[in-house]
Amino acid sequence: MSKNVMAAYEKLRAEAERVLTERSEASKIRIQVGSATCENASGAGEVHEEFRKLIEASGRKDIVLRRTGCTGRCSCEPIVGVIAPGRIPVKYEKVTREKVHDIFTLHVLGGAPVTKMMLDNGLHAVPEMELHLCAGERCGRDQSRRFDALLPEKLAAAGVDASKVRIVSAGCFGLCRSEQSGKVTHMLVRPDNVLYRLADEKDLQEVIEQHLKGGRPVDRLRLKEHTVSKRFFDMYGDVAFFNRQSRIALRNSGIVDPEDLYEYMQYKGFSPLARVLEKNDPQWVIDTVTRSKLRGRGGAGYPTGQKWALAARAAEKTRYIICNADEGDPGAFMDRSMLEGDPFGVVEGMIIGGFAIGAQRGFFYIRAEYPMAIRRIQNAIEQCRKHGLLGQNIFGSGFNFDLEIRLGAGAFVCGEETALIHSIEGRRGEPRIRPPYPTESGLWGKPTVINNVETLVNIPAVIYYGPEWFARLGSERSGGTKVFALAGKVLHTGLVEVPIGTTLRQIVFGIGGGVPGGKRLKAIQTGGPAGGCIPEKLLDTPVDFDTLSRVGAIMGSGGMIIMDEDDCMVDIAKFFLSFSQDESCGKCTPCREGTKRMLEILERITSGQGVPEDLTNLERLAQLIRKASLCGLGRNAPNPILSTLTHYRDEYVAHVTEKRCPAKKCAALVRYEINAEKCVGCSACARNCPVACISGEVRKPYRIDAARCVKCGRCFQVCKFGAVNRS
Amino acid sequence: MSHCACHNTDNREQVEAASRAALSEDILRAIEEARRDPEPGGRLISILHKVQGHFGYLGKEQMDAVAQLLQVPAAEVTGVATFYHFFRLKPGGRYVINICLGTACYVKGGAEVAEKFKEELGIDFGETSKDGMFTLECARCVGTCGLAPVIMINENVHAKVKPDEVPALLARYRDKARQEQA
Structure with a gap:
């Protein structure tokens, strides 16, 4: 039987190769435009169309236009990549229809990259060659092999023109193996795309002489295996935002065409599935995943292998697997990016999971707010069916499995697994008491496993590269990487994937570039409405499931919102609570009533009516709701309040006792006055005041009638002379 | 009977x-x-x-x-x-405007954008303008937080919306409706 599987896989792989060779894209100039909800919101659709017209008008047959998912560099979208044979790929940021013309005429046709439009405009000229040195924990930290420091000198000694070579200290390539750990350094040579494993200076010297000077790669030192991040580093390795990341879950996002099964196969797609089906041993899959220390990426962090083992052990043989793609946490968008950018990766993870637990049917539960993700997953399912990867007798293995999509309808509580199950059953998404856990009695009473999108997309990588490799990437108790959605008051917003155990400081400042406008960082909010706010002084906390809960936050699904000095923490707590209160399904009293009462207290505090007892009442209520609520929504709803009360108590006190909002955010506690000395009497404030409470004569100082002022702040915004004081 | x-x-x-x-x-x-x-x-x-x-x-x-x-x-x-929030029990306008009030949009000024829409259209969340053109709704994160504040008009996502851009945006959709009718 196993022979059949490999033969079927090889046949499909050969077909993919044939189709891709026919397209012969490698010898052409490729223009690649991001295509995802976020990219399109920034105008990627128009950009794509414009390139299409220009290519058509040029009559050139050696230029191809491609679509990829998004790479997660939100603040610079739309991103366009131009890849010419034998040249280093060039990426352009914030491309508009006008910029398309310059890129096309100067670069695509003329061969001269438009440096001023390039992503992160870090380069004045595109170098002929780039050397990327792994800077991972195990590779690059050994002082005896500081190749990046040695290289310039060695290149000069060898007579290589240093101006044509750029040396980049990249993130972890994810190539570490136990026997070599700490003993070698990996180096990628672009654009030849050759990856070396160097043990000492002698090896480095050989590469310089033979490859960089002589143009012949050193076969002895070259890595022949396919590596997980190589494609990614090949495309984006020169950009600081990306090369400090380790891309495993996002390995294909922004690289492959998300609607093309053949392209997915080019990067070892479905080879893990073939391996699993060839072995035909579900227990081996479960053991592999358990050994990888992969923990659920949806928030709770339950070990994935253990969850699968529980379902596989059940007496009932009708079983289901569900992909939870109801990404409801405000501020989290990594699941959307993976669904849109690497749908085949998620589907492959689902099929492997289905095989491991012995399921016959699988469901994608996707929120209706993600229309493009729904389309791409639907397309991936259809293509898989067409090629025998879903349905009866997959790859000739005798394993039958199929997938369906079920849509969410905008209920946050459906992220809770029992509520989600009810929703798939077509009922109100209300949770129920556990146990029994879904692995025992889930969808229609049958054993059911629910995994998050990011968890599933990691599965093929775990199978392909091995559990030890994955486990070593993370921390002691948790393997692999985590994707964070960095947003809010941070310079570079977007998706950041780093090994678990990376510190908050590395993420926010090292990759995110810190807070813009010279403002001070006040809080990092993780975990959405169930999470908490982490203050600046805890920036060196490594991110892991346990460490974050110790500081009063949670890992959650990976939303990370940065707040600066202009954000009022009481107001933020109120924001989250009003969310939880609104989303409370109403089934259990502590959550339904408790969140309402807490919200009332917070509204009182932010409107200047707070009393000192409010703080103790808040704490008491919070503890009660935590203990007595039915599901995770209620039990975690007080987290934003408890964490802000712990870390920002002075702000609460200022609101309650001094009736003052230190961040000047709470309208009721803010006063507006016109400084008569600065006011030139331009009348802009009076003209913009919605309640006409500002009066005066032109060229004379104006006055605000505080009794009628609604504190909308319009006058403060429109005054060009800084004459409106806010206190 | x-x-x-x-x-x-x-x-x-x-x-x-x-x-x-x-x-x-x-x-x-x-x-x-x-x-x-x-x-x-x-x-x-x-x-x-x-x-x-x-x-x-x-x-x-x-x-x-x-x-x-x-x-x-x-x-x-x-x-x-x-x-479920997604389902509407009353007819909506030709264009449904979903203003994202997720965390990232909130800290980046989504609430001010919402106020401007309410003011321009003279309606509150859940209501439809008199001409039947626009329905105003608030969304809980549309998953494009890196571009906050965002709004969604039918299926189109508009990124980094500023309050002063609201009138022009509405005018654009009114024009679109007129063209489609003609």
């Missing part, structure tokens, strides 16, 4: 015909498909999505028809329809 002439109380065919008449072809097909499923009720939410996609909202007549054809109690259909 003692004079009632109808002895045959089985009006199944009539009810079924009336129910079919209340729905569109593709919805009926989806219901047919669901009835062949081992768990027909499991398709209820996706069918309601189709109804809203076709009619713009879930009317009582349509919900009753779905209940009848799917053989699910009408109370259950109403229960589901009212539980």
Whole structure:
């Protein structure tokens, strides 16, 4: 039987190769435009169309236009990549229809990259060659092999023109193996795309002489295996935002065409599935995943292998697997990016999971707010069916499995697994008491496993590269990487994937570039409405499931919102609570009533009516709701309040006792006055005041009638002379 | 009612015909498909999505028809329809404006954008403008937080919206509607 599987896989792989060779894209100039909800919101659709017209008008047959998912560099979208044979790929940021013309005429046709439009405009000229040195924990930290420091000198000694070579200290390539750990350094040579494993200076010297000077790669030192991040580093390795990341879950996002099964196969797609089906041993899959220390990426962090083992052990043989793609946490968008950018990766993870637990049917539960993700997953399912990867007798293995999509309808509580199950059953998404856990009695009473999108997309990588490799990437108790959605008051917003155990400081400042406008960082909010706010002084906390809960936050699904000095923490707590209160399904009293009462207290505090007892009442209520609520929504709803009360108590006190909002955010506690000395009497404030409470004569100082002022702040915004004081 | 002439109380065919008449072809097909499923009720939410996609909202007549054809109690259909935010029980405007009030949009000024829309259209969340052009809704994160604040008009996402851009944006959609009508 196993022979059949490999033969079927090889046949499909050969077909993919044939189709891709026919397209012969490698010898052409490729223009690649991001295509995802976020990219399109920034105008990627128009950009794509414009390139299409220009290519058509040029009559050139050696230029191809491609679509990829998004790479997660939100603040610079739309991103366009131009890849010419034998040249280093060039990426352009914030491309508009006008910029398309310059890129096309100067670069695509003329061969001269438009440096001023390039992503992160870090380069004045595109170098002929780039050397990327792994800077991972195990590779690059050994002082005896500081190749990046040695290289310039060695290149000069060898007579290589240093101006044509750029040396980049990249993130972890994810190539570490136990026997070599700490003993070698990996180096990628672009654009030849050759990856070396160097043990000492002698090896480095050989590469310089033979490859960089002589143009012949050193076969002895070259890595022949396919590596997980190589494609990614090949495309984006020169950009600081990306090369400090380790891309495993996002390995294909922004690289492959998300609607093309053949392209997915080019990067070892479905080879893990073939391996699993060839072995035909579900227990081996479960053991592999358990050994990888992969923990659920949806928030709770339950070990994935253990969850699968529980379902596989059940007496009932009708079983289901569900992909939870109801990404409801405000501020989290990594699941959307993976669904849109690497749908085949998620589907492959689902099929492997289905095989491991012995399921016959699988469901994608996707929120209706993600229309493009729904389309791409639907397309991936259809293509898989067409090629025998879903349905009866997959790859000739005798394993039958199929997938369906079920849509969410905008209920946050459906992220809770029992509520989600009810929703798939077509009922109100209300949770129920556990146990029994879904692995025992889930969808229609049958054993059911629910995994998050990011968890599933990691599965093929775990199978392909091995559990030890994955486990070593993370921390002691948790393997692999985590994707964070960095947003809010941070310079570079977007998706950041780093090994678990990376510190908050590395993420926010090292990759995110810190807070813009010279403002001070006040809080990092993780975990959405169930999470908490982490203050600046805890920036060196490594991110892991346990460490974050110790500081009063949670890992959650990976939303990370940065707040600066202009954000009022009481107001933020109120924001989250009003969310939880609104989303409370109403089934259990502590959550339904408790969140309402807490919200009332917070509204009182932010409107200047707070009393000192409010703080103790808040704490008491919070503890009660935590203990007595039915599901995770209620039990975690007080987290934003408890964490802000712990870390920002002075702000609460200022609101309650001094009736003052230190961040000047709470309208009721803010006063507006016109400084008569600065006011030139331009009348802009009076003209913009919605309640006409500002009066005066032109060229004379104006006055605000505080009794009628609604504190909308319009006058403060429109005054060009800084004459409106806010206190 | 003692004079009632109808002895045959089985009006199944009539009810079924009336129910079919209340729905569109593709919805009926989806219901047919669901009835062949081992768990027909499991398709209820996706069918309601189709109804809203076709009619713009879930009317009582349509919900009753779905209940009848799917053989699910009408109370259950109403229960589901009212539980989920995504479903609208009143007709919406030509364009549904969803203002994201997720965390990232909130800290980047989403609330001010929302205020401007309310002011420009003279309506509150959940309401439709008098000309039937716009319905204002608030969304819980549309997943493009890196571009905050964002709004969604039907399926189009608009990024980094500033309050002063709101009038022009509305005018653009009014123009679009005019062109489509012409």
